[in-house]
Amino acid sequence: MSEQEKELGMPARAGRPAWQAVLSLAAFAALVGLVVGVAWDATRERIADNEARRVLAELSAVLPPALYDNEPHRDMILVSWPGDEQRQVWRARRDGRPVAAVLTSLAPDGYSGQIRLLVAVTTDGTILGVRVATHSETPGIGDAIEPRKSPWIGNFAGRSLTDPPEARWRLRKDGGDLDAISGATITSRAVVAATRRAVQYFRQHRDEIFAAPASGAANKPRD
Amino acid sequence: MTAQTSTSRNYRETFSSGIWSRNPGIAQLLGLCPLLAVSRTLLTGLALGIATLLVICATNVLVSATRRWIDPRVRLPALVLIIAAFVTSVDLLFKAWWFELYGEIGLFIPLIVTNCVILSRAEAFASRNPLLPALLDGLGHGIGFLLVLTVLGAVRELVGNGLLIASLPPGGFFALAGLIALRNFCLTREAAA
Ligand SMILES: Cc1cc2nc3c(=O)[nH]c(=O)nc-3n(C[C@H](O)[C@H](O)[C@H](O)COP(=O)(O)O)c2cc1C
Numbered sequence: 368m369s370e371q372e373k374e375l376g377m378p379a380r381a382g383r384p385a386w387q388a389v390l391s392l393a394a395f396a397a398l399v400g401l402v403v404g405v406a407w408d409a410t411r412e413r414i415a416d417n418e419a420r421r422v423l424a425e426l427s428a429v430l431p432p433a434l435y436d437n438e439p440h441r442d443m444i445l446v447s448w449p450g451d452e453q454r455q456v457w458r459a460r461r462d463g464r465p466v467a468a469v470l471t472s473l474a475p476d477g478y479s480g481q482i483r484l485l486v487a488v489t490t491d492g493t494i495l496g497v498r499v500a501t502h503s504e505t506p507g508i509g510d511a512i513e514p515r516k517s518p519w520i521g522n523f524a525g526r527s528l529t530d531p532p533e534a535r536w537r538l539r540k541d542g543g544d545l546d547a548i549s550g551a552t553i554t555s556r557a558v559v560a561a562t563r564r565a566v567q568y569f570r571q572h573r574d575e576i577f578a579a580p581a582s583g584a585a586n587k588p589r590d
Numbered sequence: 591m592t593a594q595t596s597t598s599r600n601y602r603e604t605f606s607s608g609i610w611s612r613n614p615g616i617a618q619l620l621g622l623c624p625l626l627a628v629s630r631t632l633l634t635g636l637a638l639g640i641a642t643l644l645v646i647c648a649t650n651v652l653v654s655a656t657r658r659w660i661d662p663r664v665r666l667p668a669l670v671l672i673i674a675a676f677v678t679s680v681d682l683l684f685k686a687w688w689f690e691l692y693g694e695i696g697l698f699i700p701l702i703v704t705n706c707v708i709l710s711r712a713e714a715f716a717s718r719n720p721l722l723p724a725l726l727d728g729l730g731h732g733i734g735f736l737l738v739l740t741v742l743g744a745v746r747e748l749v750g751n752g753l754l755i756a757s758l759p760p761g762g763f764f765a766l767a768g769l770i771a772l773r774n775f776c777l778t779r780e781a782a783a
Pocket residue numbers: 478479504505506508509510547548549550551552553554555
């Protein structure tokens with residue numbers, strides 16, 4: 368073993384100047400950068416594709432495919448909402464004319480952490496559907512916002528800012544017209560408010576939303 | 591002739607020691623953090639096992655191939671760089687080709703970098719041995735770790751369907767303890783025979 372080590376193992380270099388150690392480490396950093404670069408380049412198209420397909424699957428939960436003939440998951444823009452980071456909006460069109468948009472809406476005031484929603488709205492402001500994209504509400508209580516746990520989230524479909532009237536877009540116990548999930552008032556309140564904000568945002572910005580040129584990685588033509 | 595048989599026996603020993611006598615999971619008790627976190631189901635256990643196997647083999651090969659150029663004073667940081675690069679690459683690989691699975695285990699792939707089995711094989715073996723033994727050592731330890739992850743995952747998934755605790759972290763400890771006990775039992779029987 369020691370013979371083999373002497374023959375093939377590492378030569379003793381401890382007496383060499385320090386810059387050699389630095390140089391050797393720098394060379395390894397470069398080598399390793401090359402490895403990651405190759406891996407990144409070999410995978411990025413497939414990763415972008417996978418992510419686009421996941422987005423499409425998410426979108427089709429709120430957006431009936433019969434409604435549009437474009438590729439909404441590639442027709443995305445980033446908009447900035449007052450007071451926070453940019454959010455994604457996907458646009459559905461038919462024969463080139465806008466039919467609906469899917470907005471991401473954040474509820475910062477859930478029972479535990481943020482709830483991220485997808486809200487699909489037609490051009491006339493009617494909600495097509497609402498889905499929870501991510502949340503960390505309590506299993507068995509707040510997670511009834513998931514469609515497989517409870518039909519509650521389906522209550523939004525067909526509503527708009529006139530149904531119920533905007534001032535009554537809140538839970539019954541807050542003086543509005545909407546039902547809460549029993550035992551999960553906090554979660555329900557957060558989802559209702561975030562949905563209302565999304566529809567309000569859409570009403571204010573509808574024309575800009577559809578006029579803006581598509582942006583984001585998912586829209587770039589493959590190179 | 592004798593030299594040749596002794597080398598091939600060495601190779602076999604290098605490969606198989608990682609699977610049984612020096613199995614990282616149940617003999618050396620290394621890398622327990624990912625072991626217990628990810629071995630909740632057969633599939634996640636197997637997937638993380640494969641990811642770890644890829645990283646450990648690639649790391650051992652590269653470390654062995656470049657062992658003459660690594661200045662001993664910076665060997666550890668260089669090894670950490672190499673491991674981090676391969677973990678990142680495997681992460682991208684899974685994201686590109688096993689995207690569904692990535693949703694379940696993606697969180698844990700970057701944690702492979704903290705698996706001390708990999709650093710210990712790179713430092714203790716690959717940086718002192720030629721390419722072929724280094725690869726065999728990586729395969730042996732990687733497969734050994736993969737087997738433990740898979741068996742643990744299968745057991746916890748089976749038991750966990752009826753008994754919730756098996757899929758929680760304590761259940762992982764119990765299942766692992768069972769495996770270690772089984773191995774010790776086999777070893778004492780072997781010694782007695
Ligand atoms: C452990 C624990 C978890 C809870 N999780 C939630 C939750 O996820 N969402 C929620 O709205 N309320 C949750 N609650 C209940 C709230 O504290 C609050 O009591 C409830 O929202 C009131 O709803 P109610 O007026 O319909 O009873 C939880 C309470 C406890 C003790």
